[in-house]
Amino acid sequence: MVALEILIYGAVLSGIYALLAVGFALIFGVARVINLTHGAFYMLGAYTTYALSVLLNVPLILSILGGMAFVFILALCLDRFIIERIRTTMINVLITTLALSLFADQVILQIFGPDNRNIPAVISDRVTLLGVDIAGQRLLSLIISVAVIATLWLIITRTRMGNALLATAQDPEAAQLMGINTGRMFMITMGIAAMMAALAGGIVGSFLTVAPEMGMLPIIKAFSIVILGGLGSLGGSIIAALLIGYLETSVAYLISFNATELVPLVIIFVTLTFRPAGIFGKRRGF
Amino acid sequence: MKLVTHTWRTLISRPPFYVMAIFFLFMLLVPVMTNDLYLIGVLVLANVYAIFASSWDILSGYSGKENFGHTLFIGAGAYGAAYLNLYLGVPPMLNLVLCGLIGAVFGILIGIPCLPLVGPYLALATMAAASIAERLTMIFSKYTGGEEGLYGLEPITAGPVGDYYLSLILVIITTVILMAIGYSKQGLILRSIKEDETASEAAGINTTRYKLVAFAISAFFAGMGGAFYAHYQMYTGPSSLSIIMAITIIIICMIGGMGTIVGPVLAAYMLTVSNEFLRSIGDFRLLVYTGLLVVIVLFLPRGVFTVILERLPRFGQNREASKP
Amino acid sequence: MTKDGLEIRAVTKTFEGLTALSDVSFSLEDGKIMGIIGPNGAGKTTLFNVISGFLRADQGQMVYHGKDISSLKPHQVVDLGMARTFQIVRPFKSMTVFENTIVAALSPRSRRSRPKGVKSDETAMNVLERVALDHKKDESVASLPMGDLRRLEIARALATYPQFILLDEPFSGLSLKEMDALAGLIRNLLDEKCTILIIEHKLKILMSLAPRILVLDYGKVLADGTPAEIADNESVIRAYLGRRGHAGVDTTN
Numbered sequence: 085m086v087a088l089e090i091l092i093y094g095a096v097l098s099g100i101y102a103l104l105a106v107g108f109a110l111i112f113g114v115a116r117v118i119n120l121t122h123g124a125f126y127m128l129g130a131y132t133t134y135a136l137s138v139l140l141n142v143p144l145i146l147s148i149l150g151g152m153a154f155v156f157i158l159a160l161c162l163d164r165f166i167i168e169r170i171r172t173t174m175i176n177v178l179i180t181t182l183a184l185s186l187f188a189d190q191v192i193l194q195i196f197g198p199d200n201r202n203i204p205a206v207i208s209d210r211v212t213l214l215g216v217d218i219a220g221q222r223l224l225s226l227i228i229s230v231a232v233i234a235t236l237w238l239i240i241t242r243t244r245m246g247n248a249l250l251a252t253a254q255d256p257e258a259a260q261l262m263g264i265n266t267g268r269m270f271m272i273t274m275g276i277a278a279m280m281a282a283l284a285g286g287i288v289g290s291f292l293t294v295a296p297e298m299g300m301l302p303i304i305k306a307f308s309i310v311i312l313g314g315l316g317s318l319g320g321s322i323i324a325a326l327l328i329g330y331l332e333t334s335v336a337y338l339i340s341f342n343a344t345e346l347v348p349l350v351i352i353f354v355t356l357t358f359r360p361a362g363i364f365g366k367r368r369g370f
Numbered sequence: 371m372k373l374v375t376h377t378w379r380t381l382i383s384r385p386p387f388y389v390m391a392i393f394f395l396f397m398l399l400v401p402v403m404t405n406d407l408y409l410i411g412v413l414v415l416a417n418v419y420a421i422f423a424s425s426w427d428i429l430s431g432y433s434g435k436e437n438f439g440h441t442l443f444i445g446a447g448a449y450g451a452a453y454l455n456l457y458l459g460v461p462p463m464l465n466l467v468l469c470g471l472i473g474a475v476f477g478i479l480i481g482i483p484c485l486p487l488v489g490p491y492l493a494l495a496t497m498a499a500a501s502i503a504e505r506l507t508m509i510f511s512k513y514t515g516g517e518e519g520l521y522g523l524e525p526i527t528a529g530p531v532g533d534y535y536l537s538l539i540l541v542i543i544t545t546v547i548l549m550a551i552g553y554s555k556q557g558l559i560l561r562s563i564k565e566d567e568t569a570s571e572a573a574g575i576n577t578t579r580y581k582l583v584a585f586a587i588s589a590f591f592a593g594m595g596g597a598f599y600a601h602y603q604m605y606t607g608p609s610s611l612s613i614i615m616a617i618t619i620i621i622i623c624m625i626g627g628m629g630t631i632v633g634p635v636l637a638a639y640m641l642t643v644s645n646e647f648l649r650s651i652g653d654f655r656l657l658v659y660t661g662l663l664v665v666i667v668l669f670l671p672r673g674v675f676t677v678i679l680e681r682l683p684r685f686g687q688n689r690e691a692s693k694p
Numbered sequence: 695m696t697k698d699g700l701e702i703r704a705v706t707k708t709f710e711g712l713t714a715l716s717d718v719s720f721s722l723e724d725g726k727i728m729g730i731i732g733p734n735g736a737g738k739t740t741l742f743n744v745i746s747g748f749l750r751a752d753q754g755q756m757v758y759h760g761k762d763i764s765s766l767k768p769h770q771v772v773d774l775g776m777a778r779t780f781q782i783v784r785p786f787k788s789m790t791v792f793e794n795t796i797v798a799a800l801s802p803r804s805r806r807s808r809p810k811g812v813k814s815d816e817t818a819m820n821v822l823e824r825v826a827l828d829h830k831k832d833e834s835v836a837s838l839p840m841g842d843l844r845r846l847e848i849a850r851a852l853a854t855y856p857q858f859i860l861l862d863e864p865f866s867g868l869s870l871k872e873m874d875a876l877a878g879l880i881r882n883l884l885d886e887k888c889t890i891l892i893i894e895h896k897l898k899i900l901m902s903l904a905p906r907i908l909v910l911d912y913g914k915v916l917a918d919g920t921p922a923e924i925a926d927n928e929s930v931i932r933a934y935l936g937r938r939g940h941a942g943v944d945t946t947n
Contacts, residue, residue, distance in 0.1 A: 118490050169668055174490045175436045176667045179620050186614060187660040304501070307494065342509045349502045356495040357483040555800055555814070562786050562797045568748065569784035574772035574801025574854045 088216050090333050096222045098329030099229030102322055103284040104302050105309035106233055107277030109321045112310065114253045115270040117167060118174070120181035122281055122306060123299025124188040125155050129282025130289045130298060131192055134203050144206055148286035152279045159278030163271045171270075185299065193296040203289030225287045232280060233322070249273065301345065305332075308348035311355050314362030324363065385682035386549065386632040393636070394542050401531050410534050414602065416642035417537035421544050421595035423622045423634035428548045429588035430620075431628035432557060433581055434564030436489070439496030440619055442480065442503050443473040443589035445611040447596025449507070452520040452606045462526035462601040466540070466594050473593020474586040481585030485578055497613070504611040519607025526601035533602055540598060541635070544591050548631045551587070560584055561629070614656065621663045627673025636675050698759055699723040700745075700858065700889070705754030707737075707744055707913075714740040715751070716913040724857070727880070727890040729900045731924075732910035733933060738893045739781055741910070742860050745891075746778045747771040758858070773803045777856035779847040781863045781893070785835040792831040794846055795821055798853035807855035821852045824882075826875065840867040848879070859883065861892040865899060873899060909933070 104126060111119045129151040136147035162184070170176040207220030240246035251259040252269040260266050285298075292298070309328055313320030328351065332344045355362060382388065401410060422444060430436045447469035454460035454468060484495050507514040514520070527533050551557050562570040563577050571577050600606040609615060626637025641662075645655045666673065700722045707715040714737045722728050730738050743749040745756060747768040756764045763771055786794050798804060799814040799821070808817050822828040825845040830838070838846070844864055851859055861880075865873050873896075880903055883890060894900040901907070901921040909916040909924060911933045917924050924930055 118494070166664060166668065170671075173671070175493065176624075176671065178436075178438070178490055178493050179617070179624065180664060180667050182613075183617055183621060183656075183660040183663050186617060186656055190656050311494070340509075342505075345505050346502060346509070349498045349505065352498040353483075353495055353502065356487060356491050356498070360487065360491050555796065558789070558793055559797055559800060561788065565786040565788060566784050568768075569780070569786065569850075570797065571748075571768040572746070572772070572778055572780070572784075573798035573850055574769050574777075574803045575797065576769045576802070578767075 086337070088214060090330070090337060092213060092216050092218060093222070094330045094333040096218075096226045097333065098326050099226045100284050100288055101302065101305050101309055101329055102233060102325040103229050103280050104306040105313075105321045105325050106236065107280040108303075108306045109310045109313075110236075110273050110277045114249050114273040115163075115167075115171075116256075117171065117177055117270075117274075118181075119167075119274070119277075120178060120303065121162065121185045121188070122277070123303030124185040125159060125278040125281035125299075126285040126302055127192065127296065127299035128158065128188060129155050129285030130203065130294045131196065131201075131285075132282070133286035133289055134201050134294055137203060138201070144204060147203075148206075148283065151286045152282045155278045155282035156275050159274045160271055163274040167274075168267065168270070185303075189296045189299070196296070198296065201289075201294040203286070203294060205290035206287070219291055221287070221290045225284075225291075228283070228287060232283065236276070236280075245272070304345075304352070305348045308351040308355075310362075312351055312362055314364040320362060320364030384553065385679050386630065389679065389682070390545060390549070390632055390635070394538070394545075397538055398535075401534060407530050410530055412643060412646045413639075414530070414534050414537050416639045417534075417541045418595055418599050418602070419619070419622060419642050420541045420635045420638040421537075421591055421598075422619050423626070423638045424541075424544055424548050424631050425588045425591035425595065426619050427623050427628060427631055427634045428551060428560075428591075429584045431623060431630065431634070432552060432560040432564060433584045435484075435581060435584070436493050436620075437496045437585075437588070438493040438616055438620070439480065439498075439500030440588070440592055441611045441613075441616045442496070442500040443476055443592035444596035444599075444615070445500075445503060445507075445608075446476045446589075447473045447593030448600040448606040448610045449514065449520070450593065451597035451600040452523055455523050455601070456520065462524050462597075465597045465601065469597035470590040470594035473596070474590040476593070477585040477587075477589025478582055480589075481582045485581060497616070500611060500616060501613065504608055504613075507608050507611065515607065517608065519605055519609075521605050523601050523604045523606070525604055526598065537598060537602070540594065544594075545631060545635055548587075548591070552629075552631050556580075564629070618655075618659060621659045623673075625662055625666050625674055627676030627679075630673070630676055630679065632679065633673050633675035637673075699726075700891075701755075701757040702745070703755045703757070705741070705744060705751045705756065707740055707749060707751050713913050715744065718754070718910070718913070718915055720908055720915065720918055722889060722891065724889050725884070725887040726906070727884055727892065727904045729904035729907045730891065730893045730910060731895070731897065731900065731907060732916075736910040737913040738910055739862055740913075742778060742862055742891075742893065745771075746776065746860060769801070772801060772854050772856075775803070775807075775855070775857035776860070777851035777854050777858070778860035779844075779851055779862055779864060781866075783840075783843040783847050785838075785843055785846055787835050790832050790834055791822065791827055791838070791842075791846060792818060794835060795849050795853050798850040801854050803854045817853055821849045824852060825849045825879065841869060841872045844868060845872075845876070848876075856888065858889040859891070861890065861894075863893055863895060865894055865896050877903060 104122065108119065108122050111117055132151035132154045133147045136142040136150045137144050142150065166180065167177060170180060205219070205221035207224050209220045211218055211220045211223055213223060240249060248259070248264045249269055251262065251264055252266050256266050305328065309324045310321050312328065313322070313324030328348060332347050335347055336344045400413065422440065426437065426440045450469045450472040451465045454465055455462065460468065480496065480499055484492055487495055508516055511517070527536050559570070559575055559580055562575065563580060567577055596610060599610065622637045622641055623634040625641065626635070627633030641659065645658065648658060670677065702721065703719050705715055705718045718741060730741070732738055740749065744751045747763070747766045747770065751764060755762060758774060758776060761774065763774065786797065795818040796814055799817040804814065804817060819828060822831055825848055827842060827845050827849060830842065835843070835846070844867065848864065864876060868876060877899060880890060892900065892904065905920060907921055907924045908918050909930050916929050916933060917927045
């Protein structure tokens with residue numbers, strides 16, 4: 085049944101986008117930074133996983149964790165050495181992160197070449213869910229997406245660090261006065277978000293293309309989700325992720341595959357020009 | 371007439387002007403000094419980037435509306451030239467003007483919805499707009515030649531030296547006009563919009579109109595540059611709409627110094643020429659540019675040439691002493 | 695329904711549940727001066743923002759010289775002859791004093807209103823002379839003390855040849871000498887039939903300039919009358935005493 089197929093396959097993609105979007109929104113919400121290297125985190129996570137598992141024969145799950153660790157460190161360095169200094173000028177942040185993202189693409193291109201790669205799946209069997217035949221890995225990625233986001237939600241709302249993050253997001257100056265080390269909060273945020281992106285990259289590697297430019301499209305989608313949902317509203321991001329994931333899958337089935345790439349871009353442009361705060365966004369942020 | 375002589379006298383007294391005059395004089399003599407067609411080809415490319423960069427600067431550097439979709443205007447000019455020339459037989463020289471106008475129209479079309487946007491929102495929206503255009507050329511590849519682009523445009527001059535002089539003349543015209551605007555009272559108003567748009571409005575300035583005009587002017591020269599580039603290569607393709615092109619232009623302007631016109635122009639030459647010398651190592655343009663960008667952004671955010679130009683002596687009148 | 699002057703009718707403005715202005719009404723004839731006082735957060739600057747076009751009122755109407763200005767943009771309001779200054783000064787930091795003023799002198803309003811043959815440069819210089827900043831015309835704004843910055847704000851407003859000026863706490867941060875000079879300037883403007891609306895915390899000097907005061911609190915008009923009437927008004931006294939004594943009201947000047 086086509087509708088159910090769209091439902092389930094769409095959910096898989098939505099889950100991935102949600103992982104990316106939530107991380108991106110987190111960085112924006114807490115650190116007030118529009119981090120255009122987020123796509124690179126995703127891509128580097130995939131490539132590190134690939135390098136570890138395929139080239140070095142490290143067990144798959146360890147490879148994925150390795151990818152996450154590597155990207156985590158990169159993100160911390162990025163924040164500490166570059167973003168920390170230019171945080172106050174948004175355009176510098178934008179252009180620098182964008183340039184670094186393309187830089188990463190180029191470096192990977194030089195090292196691995198332009199061919200697509202594949203990462204083996206953690207679960208290689210196919211599974212039948214509600215009558216729909218789906219690759220086990222896809223289902224796994226959906227489960228992991230939900231689990232990670234749920235865990236993040238718990239961390240933010242239940243732990244002390246989570247509270248500190250929320251406080252920093254609401255009012256960094258007040259947070260600082262309360263004794264919260266906002267600089268460290270910014271770094272942690274970047275690290276967590278980067279890890280989520282790297283995890284996503286490691287998992288999808290078996291059913292989505294692993295190529296140097298693989299980060300471009302997802303980051304555009306992450307944008308569109310965050311912007312549609314409202315910068316600063318995590319709940320809004322999740323809903324928007326679902327909306328856009330389904331919109332795209334529908335367009336792919338019903339119109340043409342090429343046209344799907346337009347969906348997030350058009351949503352970004354229209355949302356920004358008509359309702360920059362997004363559906364649920366309250367804070368303009370700038 | 372008095373206005374012209376007054377503007378002229380003010381322009382000449384300032385370091386950027388005589389620096390550019392000396393520079394262009396030197397550039398005019400290059401083909402006389404060398405026969406190296408490769409070098410001349412590189413300089414043509416530098417000229418083109420100088421036009422792209424300076425046209426970006428008059429909008430984004432002066433009024434502070436950072437446009438991440440400048441390639442949309444360039445592409446409009448390039449593809450426009452292709453269609454006008456291939457299907458309507460419009461001569462290349464006429465195309466330069468017509469595509470400038472096409473660019474200006476796109477400038478206004480994009481400017482209008484983006485008017486109320488500030489900072490990052492504007493950057494993202496313009497980036498989205500340019501990406502949409504890029505995607506559309508791929509989707510409608512039947513009409514646009516897709517990845518491959520469109521071939522067979524007429525050459526614009528008889529040969530490489532002709533191309534060089536024409537592009538140089540275009541740069542000179544662009545630079546003079548944009549500098550005149552930039553250092554004029556209208557430029558002052560643009561700068562006031564960048565500093566504090568609210569205060570500018572409170573001073574009675576119709577900031578919307580100024581921003582739209584800035585968009586149109588910026589897009590005009592970008593379109594003209596795009597048209598020249600297309601005819602020069604006798605080809606146009608999606609690379610003129612790419613994000614890499616957009617970033618390259620912005621990086622050039624930031625390294626040169628935003629809001630000066632001169633900075634971006636000189637940086638265009640500096641970077642394009644040095645990039646060619648690095649070509650022997652491989653196509654590392656993006657790597658080098660990114661590295662330079664990070665250095666500039668961290669240590670010299672006002673740009674290389676802004677600082678240098680401010681230290682030069684000035685002659686004659688000393689009014690409006692704040693900007694060089 | 696007077697054809698001249700400013701009429702504010704039942705203006706209301708809310709922000710996300712917070713009522714900044716509630717049913718504010720008053721009128722001010724041409725050539726007169728009125729002061730606006732009230733505790734911090736009373737809505738005074740919001741009122742200025744709404745009048746000058748920076749904010750749109752949710753309800754109510756504003757009419758100036760018979761024209762409805764409720765939905766005009768800021769530059770259009772200036773075009774009608776109404777200029778304003780800001781409570782926290784907003785100079786163009788990368789420019790000189792002269793350049794700051796020239797921007798205003800380049801507005802369409804200024805171009806139309808200045809005498810034939812006078813150029814924008816002259817307008818700027820004239821205005822700078824009026825506020826005694828002409829000797830600093832080429833100085834960068836970044837190095838100016840607060841008193842000069844306030845005068846620069848006023849110079850910028852004057853460069854648009856206004857018939858109506860909204861002054862938002864112009865005496866704040868000024869020395870005694872500077873306050874005298876500013877008061878003199880205000881009186882000159884009144885002599886030239888300029889209408890003035892002035893928000894100020896320094897009651898003494900305000901009441902020496904303005905024979906009529908409007909008191910705002912929590913967005914509502916508490917009282918509208920002469921200084922003597924205001925001082926006697928019970929709700930006004932309560933509003934001020936209810937807030938830690940004289941918070942927000944400076945009676946020493």
